[in-house]
Amino acid sequence: MAVIIVSSDSLSTAAHIAEQTARGLNYRCVGREILGGLGKRYGASEEKLHKTLDELPSFFGVRARAHAQCMAYIEEAVLARLSEDGAVCHGLAAHLYVRGVSHALKARVLADPSEIIRETMKQKGVSPEKAAKIAKHEEALRSRWSIEIYRSDETASSLYDLVINLSRVAPEEAVRMIVESSSHPRFRPTTYSVKCINDMALASRVRVVLLALFPDVVVEADGVAVVIETAAVPREKEKRIEAIEKLARSVPGVGHVEVRVANDMVRQAAESFR
């Protein structure tokens, strides 16, 4: 069964289309309701997880390190759910980090702009002109968020398999289009595509374990083998390798760990001036 990821310029539109699609296919729907349980599991507030998905890291908001950690928690939870059969995901930025999985159908649903303005007016109690300005600002913010966090512009149509404009297509028709597209053979899981998502899920589990102590780590998985890249000053290299290996091996599913340590030039330069 395919995995379906619904992205939209309106959270409520994405949720509505995803829920209807999941109902039509008898799939599970995975949305922001998972953030509550995730917060409890990792000791992060649900509000912080929501903010992480909606805002860029900032001094007065979610700081950069916490932002990266919260995104790692979200990725881990989403990938675990998407590596099981039959799911429709929305509102969790999965379209940006589920990459190269041939059975993942990514759909972008563009809400009717007049509908977005109406919703903004209702939510914020502002005039139509002000609501249009807010909507435009929020769209620009989403684009910036996706570029800064994932180096990929979520407003670019090239990111998706299907782009549907709700100004021209009714929501129920959009749902039907997604349901029908998902049954195309190209979205059938293969041994390769299932491995791709399982590898991503394992890498995300390892990353979550390592991030608190080693915020710079880059993790990749291939089957049961995990490659971890980090940076350290030469005198700390062996200690760091040992600590990372120990933590990574504690993650279920990890069979082999390779740690690659680059020279931390910045710290080395800073220390040489002391």
Added chain:
Amino acid sequence: MAKQLQLLILDDEPIVGKRLAPALNKLGCEIEAFEDPERALKRMEEKEFQIVVTDVRMENVDGLQVLEKVLAWSPGTKVIMITGYATLEIAREALTKGAFDFIAKPFTPGELRKIVVKAAQALGFNLKHGEELVSG
């Protein structure tokens, strides 16, 4: 008498056929391995194979062309694509053209054996006497 499953392996790297043939033999299939796509295609014109395992990237004729030809001659054949250059695009193209499955190299003979068993089951062959494959 039970019909034996006919399987063809095509990969321009000789080591692949040499390693896979004995592993798949354990399933009780009759196996023919080829390194030259043109010779393999000629053989497939003469004889019907229920399962074809083919590499994607080869000189002269690539695996996707092999897939199209095999399915044109024998629509029921299950074609399993193997490649060291797997991408989302190639996987989708192979599936659209009718491939049964797609697996990235490197893989273990056991992993391919699982896919072959699945393909055999889809063709109505049942596992009997341990891992031996026979048709009903």
